[in-house]
Amino acid sequence: MKLAVFALLLGAAAVPAMAQEAPAPAKADAKPADPPVATVVPQVVTTRHSGTFGGQRMRYTATIGETIIAAEDGTQKAAIVTTSYVKDPRDTARPVTFLFNGGPGSGSVWLMMGAFGPKRVAIPSDARDDGAPPYPILDNPDSLLDVTDLVFIDPPGTGFSHLIGKTEGKEFYGVTADAKAVAEVIRRWIADNGRWNSPKYLGGESYGTTRSAAVVNELEATTYNDVALNGILLISTVLDFAAGADTPGNELGYITNLPSMAATALYHGKASAPSVEAFVEEARQFATGAYAAALLKGQKLPPEERASVRTQLARFTGLSETYLEQADLRVTPDRFYKQLLRDRGLTVGRLDARYTGRDYDSAGESPDNDPSFYGIDAGYTAAVNQWEREGLGFRTSREYQSISGIGAEWDWRIGGRDSNAYLTVAPYIGKAMRENSGLRVFVGQGYYDFATPFFAAEYALSRTGIPQDRVEFHYYHAGHMMYVRDEDRRKLSADLRQFIRSR
CATH class of the missing domain: 3.40.50.1820 (Alpha/Beta hydrolase fold, catalytic domain)
Known part of the structure; x- marks a missing residue:
């Protein structure tokens, strides 16, 4: 629909009254007219x-x-x-x-x-x-x-x-x-x-x-x-x-989320590095290199290469190799929020992973809510x-x-x-x-x-x-x-x- 500039109508022409003509009776089955829409x-x-x-x-x-x-x-x-x-x-x-x-x-x-x-x-x-x-x-x-x-x-x-x-x-x-x-x-x-x-x-x-x-x-x-x-x-x-779609078969989201996971793991003490800047740069290089190659190989990934990638992925994400193997080296953000601090009974935020929340219980695979949203x-x-x-x-x-x-x-x-x-x-x-x-x-x-x-x-x-x-x-x-x-x-x-x- 084309949109046009609004002009405020200042008035309308009056219709002259016709007193000599009686109005026609309304039909019994006539549909009532819609009420006029008020002008804003x-x-x-x-x-x-x-x-x-x-x-x-x-x-x-x-x-x-x-x-x-x-x-x-x-x-x-x-x-x-x-x-x-x-x-x-x-x-x-x-x-x-x-x-x-x-x-x-x-x-x-x-x-x-x-x-x-x-x-x-x-x-x-x-x-x-x-x-x-x-x-x-x-x-x-x-x-x-x-x-x-x-x-x-x-x-x-x-x-x-x-x-x-x-x-x-x-x-x-x-x-x-x-x-x-x-x-x-x-x-x-x-x-x-x-x-x-x-x-x-x-x-x-x-x-x-x-x-x-x-x-x-x-x-x-x-x-x-x-x-x-x-x-x-x-x-x-x-x-x-x-680039951020958590859709089965889309490998790109795992690559683009990894540096954020690394920064979050470092912030919460689940990883170690001299600075967040240095650590996320390492994560960028790994994400677009060995990790991307492994994801693209899918089920044809050789066992030795898989083991090497799994070890590096654990270092960047702060998650155990056992968990990463169970997830097939592919951790969605929703799972990461819940898993990273599960041992502390906490989840991390989506909008801001510095925030933590406490769910109804610690058994689920995704958080009840986003603590970085309800926190502000x-x-x-x-x-x-x-x-x-x-x-x-x-x-x-x-x-x-x-x-x-x-x-x-x-x-x-x-x-x-x-x-x-x-x-x-x-x-x-x-x-x-x-x-x-x-x-x-x-x-x-x-x-x-x-x-x-x-x-x-x-x-x-x-x-x-x-x-x-x-x-x-x-x-x-x-x-x-x-x-x-x-x-x-x-x-x-x-x-x-x-x-x-x-x-």
Whole structure:
């Protein structure tokens, strides 16, 4: 469905009354007309604030509001909420950065209230549970507002954004449909704020990196109304879904997960090495060398070679050779979370393997839940509701969707391929970079992230057609949301600040 710019209808022509004609009686079997769909009048709230970011004291304007997406006939389809922070006085020469989270189904709460917004929620930095409220909401000196204006976008079905009337989820819930809607919101924000010639950055976390690639394709490759970008910010990257698919017969996932297993084993004292950097580099070489060769040989792997690989695999994973033999040298992440610390009665996290949890019992082969998610979610949910409703004055009866269930409805097809297609959006980034010599890519990865393993990101972005001299990787000693660790939030902020300044 083509999406068009929404125009608010100010009135309708009146129909003259015909008093001399009696109305025709309604037929007894007439079907009652559907009630008219109410027109959504977009709410926009602007407030003014001040703060110190990157050591610079400044004033800024915060605007939270709804952008209405409509069909060509004017039918309203969705209300998409954006939260923007713009330095006062407005300077169109400043960069502007558009940000969103992932899921699909996640609101922008994580990047806004955890990393880059002017306020952040304070939760434990050392991989402990965030506990019960109240959760401190603090000024965030690590916000990027000193170097770029910020626009956080909640796509349809996330945050306070929602579908309107009879709109069906399939019109927005998919790789391409979602990207088209987000691209339209970006174009309209640029036009409404006079920022067509400002330097522009686009960034996301997790599925938000997938969305970034798809949105770049919509902004730069699919129309003649191009919006060229200066940079793409990929935080906890997933571009090639085969690289992490735990599907029987797919050997690639075992290879790309191994360096993350090595880092985690080292962190929890199940391996020994001088540093995590040195150990994961050894794991990379083993994963793409002897281990990859062994996996590809399958049941034709000679016994001597199998024994050698098993011994090395035990060293990197911290698991016993007996267990690895029982698993046929192939340990899925789910099993690893449960097995690594089974002797301590603990499991490790998926989003951040520094976190540990205690299950109902220790006998199962996978964890009851992810301790690195339930260890932080309550604090973030409380903070975003407090800040957007009270701090920014947004009024709604809707529930903020930190993580909604729309992923179950997601259409993963791209480029006309069917649902069983090999899904990778990395070529979108390569094409955009080849056609825009000023476009650079920032990649930020946590060593302890199994949701989007750092080696899978390296694999996806080293494929043919992606200019390697304009892709830079940065690594952090935390997991998926590396910014929950205070030292890594500061490092991430400094790394991005330098990336933006060096355009």
